[in-house]
Amino acid sequence: MCRVVAQTVDSLVPTEDQALLSVIVLDMEENPRPKDKIIFQGKHSQLTFEGIADLHGAFSILLPEGDTYFIKIQGLGNSVDFDELSIPKQKGKISGEIAIRYRPARTFNLDDVHFETNKATLLPPSFASLDELAEVLLLKKDLYVEIAGHTDNVGDSSSNLLLSQKRADAVVKYLIQKGVPANQLTAKGYGESNPIADNNTQEGRRENRRTEARVL
Numbered sequence: 001m002c003r004v005v006a007q008t009v010d011s012l013v014p015t016e017d018q019a020l021l022s023v024i025v026l027d028m029e030e031n032p033r034p035k036d037k038i039i040f041q042g043k044h045s046q047l048t049f050e051g052i053a054d055l056h057g058a059f060s061i062l063l064p065e066g067d068t069y070f071i072k073i074q075g076l077g078n079s080v081d082f083d084e085l086s087i088p089k090q091k092g093k094i095s096g097e098i099a100i101r102y103r104p105a106r107t108f109n110l111d112d113v114h115f116e117t118n119k120a121t122l123l124p125p126s127f128a129s130l131d132e133l134a135e136v137l138l139l140k141k142d143l144y145v146e147i148a149g150h151t152d153n154v155g156d157s158s159s160n161l162l163l164s165q166k167r168a169d170a171v172v173k174y175l176i177q178k179g180v181p182a183n184q185l186t187a188k189g190y191g192e193s194n195p196i197a198d199n200n201t202q203e204g205r206r207e208n209r210r211t212e213a214r215v216l
Helices: 125-140 157-177 202-207
Strands: 003-005 018-026 038-040 046-054 058-064 069-074 078-086 095-101 107-109 145-150 185-189 210-215
Touching: 003 018, 003 145, 038 125, 046 058, 058 069, 078 095, 125 157, 145 157, 157 185
Parallel strands: 003 046, 018 095, 145 185
Antiparallel strands: 018 058, 038 046, 038 069, 069 078, 107 210, 145 210
16 A cells, blocks of 8 residues: 655645645544544545644645545554545545544554564564554654553463563563653553453453553
8 A cells, every 4th residue: 555644734735636635633622633643545546645733733635636535543553434535536626624523542452463472572463553653652742651461361360460561561662662752651461350352252362362552
């Protein structure tokens, strides 16, 4: 997938082929959401455009006409689907405004973060997701996050607690290596104490073995 980072300057102007979209990002109480990253993914072109809100929650972006865009909000884990926007191909220059209002989640399950079995060694497929998390934390320097490690109930509870702490520590260490200030991060292992699924099934145990990012 090709990714295009949007310009966010006020001097952008629409063209015959690109529509100018003025975006404002707000919470449900109408407060601006500075430094939020909004992603526009073309349904047909597969091009991805990104904009980052300024201190007033606003940015401008040029999007090619003749496509439908999936609008996503970059969270601490994977991006969250918000809406779709169709920009038809037509004569003349197109300008428009869109308000993105949402209530940000406080806890994100880092679905793509995985470890070696019974170890705190991160597996390479985890790196892309953690890199995105680091990017968000570097943008939002006033965001403080707890990395929470969880296990299923197989084995000794004290060993599970220790393993979950080591895994949370491993994630924090990776993020610090990516430049995230250590004071933005806390690591805490919960062992098997907070299951979200039935530990009596294989699928439930898989869900319970998880790493979360929690906004403090």
